[in-house]
Amino acid sequence: MKAQDVPGALSAGSGGETTQAAMPHRNSGLGRFLLMGIPVLALWIAVYWILEPASKWITFDLAGMAADSRLGMAVQFFIFESPKVLMLLLLVVFGVGILRSFFTAERTRRMLAGKRESVGNVLAAILGVPTPFCSCSAVPLFIGFVTAGVPLGVTLSFLVASPMVNEVALVLLFGLFGWKVAAIYAGTGLAIAIFAGFVIGKLKLEGWVEEWVYQTAAGSGMDGEEHLSWKERIQAGLQAVRDIVGRVWPYVLVGIAIGAGIHGYVPVNAMAQFMGKSAWWAVPAAVLVGVPMYSNAAGIIPVVQALMEKGAALGTVLAFMMAVIGLSLPEAVILRKVLKPKLIAVYFGVVALGIMVVGYLFNVLF
Amino acid sequence: MLDIKVAGPGCRNCIELESRVKQALEELQADATVMKITDYQDIAKAGILMTPGLIINGKVVLQGKLPTVGIVKGYIAEAANGKSEK
Numbered sequence: 001m002k003a004q005d006v007p008g009a010l011s012a013g014s015g016g017e018t019t020q021a022a023m024p025h026r027n028s029g030l031g032r033f034l035l036m037g038i039p040v041l042a043l044w045i046a047v048y049w050i051l052e053p054a055s056k057w058i059t060f061d062l063a064g065m066a067a068d069s070r071l072g073m074a075v076q077f078f079i080f081e082s083p084k085v086l087m088l089l090l091l092v093v094f095g096v097g098i099l100r101s102f103f104t105a106e107r108t109r110r111m112l113a114g115k116r117e118s119v120g121n122v123l124a125a126i127l128g129v130p131t132p133f134c135s136c137s138a139v140p141l142f143i144g145f146v147t148a149g150v151p152l153g154v155t156l157s158f159l160v161a162s163p164m165v166n167e168v169a170l171v172l173l174f175g176l177f178g179w180k181v182a183a184i185y186a187g188t189g190l191a192i193a194i195f196a197g198f199v200i201g202k203l204k205l206e207g208w209v210e211e212w213v214y215q216t217a218a219g220s221g222m223d224g225e226e227h228l229s230w231k232e233r234i235q236a237g238l239q240a241v242r243d244i245v246g247r248v249w250p251y252v253l254v255g256i257a258i259g260a261g262i263h264g265y266v267p268v269n270a271m272a273q274f275m276g277k278s279a280w281w282a283v284p285a286a287v288l289v290g291v292p293m294y295s296n297a298a299g300i301i302p303v304v305q306a307l308m309e310k311g312a313a314l315g316t317v318l319a320f321m322m323a324v325i326g327l328s329l330p331e332a333v334i335l336r337k338v339l340k341p342k343l344i345a346v347y348f349g350v351v352a353l354g355i356m357v358v359g360y361l362f363n364v365l366f
Numbered sequence: 367m368l369d370i371k372v373a374g375p376g377c378r379n380c381i382e383l384e385s386r387v388k389q390a391l392e393e394l395q396a397d398a399t400v401m402k403i404t405d406y407q408d409i410a411k412a413g414i415l416m417t418p419g420l421i422i423n424g425k426v427v428l429q430g431k432l433p434t435v436g437i438v439k440g441y442i443a444e445a446a447n448g449k450s451e452k
Contacts, residue, residue, distance in 0.1 A: 105415040105430055132430055136377035137417045143410035216410050236431075243432070337406055 030230035048087055055080035074264025081302070082256045085175045089168065089245050089252070096130070096167040097240025101233040103130045105141060112150045112158070117201045120154035125193035128161030129186075135163065135331055142338050143213055152209065153201020159335075160351055161193035164326035168248055169297035176259075176305040184362070185318060189326070192354035199350050200343075208343035248298040255302035262306035272311030282316045283359035287352050290323025300324050314366050319359030327351055368398035368445055373409045373419035379432045380418040387420070390438040396446060 055076050059065050065072035108127045112120055133141070138159060145155040165186050173182035206214075228236070275282050293300075300321060308317050332344050339347065370387060374380025384402060391398055403409055403421075412421055416430025420438070422445040433441075 109415065132416065134377065134379070134417070136375055136380070137415070137430065139375070139406045140373075140409045140417060141415050143406065144413075144415040147410070212407060216407055239431075 030234070033231070033234045044087065044091065048084070051084050051087075052080055070264040072264075074260040077263045078256055078260040081176065081259070082253055085172060085252055085256065085302070086245070086249060088171045088175045089248070090241055092167055092171045093244045094237040094241050097237035097244075098233050099130055100132050100240065101228055101236040103127070103132070105131055105133075105137075105144070108158070109145055109148055109150060112145065112154055113148045115150070115154060117151055117153055117198065120151060121157040121194045121197045121201070124150075124154045124157040124197065125161040125190045128158045128193065129165045129190075131158075131162065133162040135328075135334060138331065138334055139337050142335070143216055146209070146213060147216055151201055152206050153197040153199075155197075156200050156347060157193045157197025160196050160326060161190055163331070164193065164322060165189040166297065166325075168244065169301065169321075169325055172252075172297055172301040176302060177308075181314070181318075185321070188318070188358045188362075189322065192322070192326075192351060192358065195354050196347070196350045200346060203346070205343050205346060208340045208346075210338050210340060213338050248296060251296060251299035252302070255299040259302035259306035262303070263309065266306070266310050268309075269311040271307050275307060275312030275316045277313040277315075277363045279316075282313070283319050283356050283363065286316050286320035286359065287323040287355050290320045291327045291348070291352065292329050293324050297321075297325050313363045315359040315362030315364070318362055319355050322355045322358070323352065326355070368396065368442065369401075369423050370398050370442075371401045371403050371412070371421040373403040373412055373414045373421060373429075374417040375404055375406060375409070377417060383418040383420065383432055383438075386433070386435045386438050387442075390435050390442055393435070394439055394442055396442055398442070 056067075058079055059072055059076040060067050063075070065075060067073075067076075108131045111127065112124055115123060142155060142159065145158070146152060170182050170186060173185050273279070275286070304312075304317050304321055308314065327348055332348065335344055335347075370391075372380060372384045372387060374383065380402075384400070387400055390396075391400070403412060403414075403419075409417065409419065412419065413426055414421075414429050418432065419429040420427050420433070420441065422441055425445075427441045427445075428437075
């Protein structure tokens, strides 16, 4: 999906202060968007509420499938869950897009530079969530952070939290599991990021960073802050919807289709034996299987949700999701440019350990 | 003549930005050298934290997002005008 020249897209010189004078009606866009936004939101809510009865009506009345048949269950699951999750994605990604326009990597770096380790780890993990991040930025970000005086452990807290706790994962968890699991995931994800960064900071592993990193005189980047109007922030939200939802929707549909298959065809409690609470080895196995798997949250969460319905334990499922989303081999390969293999091993080891602790904890608690 | 650099290790957005810069230059019929910075060390030296980054005449004008062709044109026009005023 390409964001071509859309009428009314971000006005030309959004980065410079000089252009401000040329835009006298800076807030005129906000009113118009609110005027349009409220009916759209009302429509959204109305459609969202009728999704479940509509999906049942289409499957069982219109198509005439039996409500207790396997095919019927799978089809109804798919017809209900896929528009539901896509609608949630549209709304949340739009909101997060606006939120993100307040956070830039540079502002985050300024807030983290020179912070003490413990406070810095917490702040870095929290800022990792709203600060925009993509894995190909991991290396320049790493260099920019450590050379600006952000401690190594604090930088790593950021790098763990940013991919693991992301809006797509949270939406899917909220939509398919409910708000409690979404909150647990976000909370424990942040805790792991804080813990891993703190431990690595205490181990004093700066020597395991490639030498050239600290010798690089990283530039100061953009001069001057970006001042965005509300209109521009709303457009940033729409842009995020085009970019993110445009990219992940096929994964969501495939994930939900597989989930629907499991939902309809796998017998209840089939997973209890290997992913249930009683299997002590399930948590480490879930992490070991999860790390090399490279999938995004959109593809993996619907599958995992269906597994949980069939008897897999919450802790095991959480551990698997975190390992898939938070740790990936391509990321290790990218980070190898700046970290020596020993440090990558420690980094992955500590994060994996944190994930396993969370897995066991939830298997015991729930 | 403008000196434009696109910073990025070769991810999807970086390649897309380069093609949008070229399209913008074509539409404006502006004269510029377009270079890619792909080495991580050079990207960091340029002060880019998030890719893709757009550098015009040594100044980072944008990073961490993919601008539309229209926005790129704005930056190019701004840089070109700023230069002629000096």
